[in-house]
Amino acid sequence: MGDQKVQPPLSDLDAVALDAYSEAVIRAVTRVGPAVVSLGVAQRAPERLQRRGIPELRGAGSGVIITPDGYILTNSHVVRSAHSIDVRLQDGRALSARLVGEDPYTDLALIRVPDGGLLTAELGDSSRLRVGQLVVAVGNPLGFQATVTAGVISALGRTLRAETGRLIENVIQTDAALNPGNSGGPLVDSRGTVVGINTAVIAGSQGLCFAIPADTAAWVVSQLIREGHVRRGYLGISAHTVSLNRRFAVHHRIEASSAVRITEVSPDTPATRAGLRVGDVIVKADDQPVVSLDDLLRVLGRHVVGEKLAIQAIRDGESLTLDAYPTELPDAA
Secondary structure (H helix, E strand, O other): OOOOOOOOOOOHHHHHHHHHHHHHHHHHHHHHHHHEEEEEEEEEOOHHHHOOOOOEEEEEEEEEEOOOOOEEEEOHHHHOOOOEEEEEOOOOOEEEEEEEEEEOOOOEEEEEOOOOOOOOOOEOOHHHOOOOOEEEEEEOOOOOOOEEEEEEEEEEEEEEEEOOOOEEEEEEEEOOOOOOOOOOOEEEOOOOOEEEEEEOOEOOOOOOEEEEEHHHHHHHHHHHHHHOOOOOEEOOEEEEEEEOOHHHHHHOOOOOOEEEEEEEEOOOOHHHHHOOOOOOEEEEEOOEEOOOHHHHHHHHHHOOOOOOEEEEEEEOOEEEEEEEOOEEOOOOO
16 A cells, blocks of 8 residues: 555635536536437438348437427437437437428538427527636437536637538537537536537547537528528638737727638639638628628528628728629538
């Protein structure tokens, strides 16, 4: 026993800090837990597997109830191509769900169960998130109780490539690792408000959690309920949100503290035809302030495909307005 070290007892200050942290996590889970559901999905197996006597493939994931009348948010990759979706609630009830619509470009999907009076979670304002903020990833992979990991926000505004090859933009990164089957469950703040939907489709995400912001989810949900899919205008750029120097903003009469900088312009797209370039900082689109990438996506989501879209940008310290004519986002329908 000679080399064994005895851990010193916690000081009163350490104990208080640990209790406060624990209480914050418990409070968040207590608030959102009843709205987190388990999903069991089945899809037809490829023909080569059917010849071997395997008629279907089964998978699991999580979701979160967002309306009392049965709308549930989850990941697109969890329910894609499923011919049946089974939902198990926290109270043990098992219900069949139908797919309302999905959006692979944000890895979000909306399903609905034929029941009412359900406990729900609240979608929060993800634009107010800060790096270092406490967040909790919650899932329900087995249908019995919520599984939980806690951590902090490591980065905001990430643009990462999914296993499908698609770019998912404006992603939240945290060090709250995903448990197996927790994909599609909520990422919540210390009050239990949903700030993101967890996704595990990003290669190399072990030990980390990536989540689609709640603001993006709210926009996608409104489109899926109304259209059954997300109909987007397409410019052909990659971009991210950047903070604006106060002197720069005052000089250009920009009231917002952030805007969107273009990082890539694809060839032969509406962006190239409009004259947009890498490094341009977009501050307005369709006369609407562009404070974040979500703002630009919302404008493109509302804009009539093929109609003129006026884009105000700053280039080399000068303000300019360019006219773009967005096309339909490829494979969006």
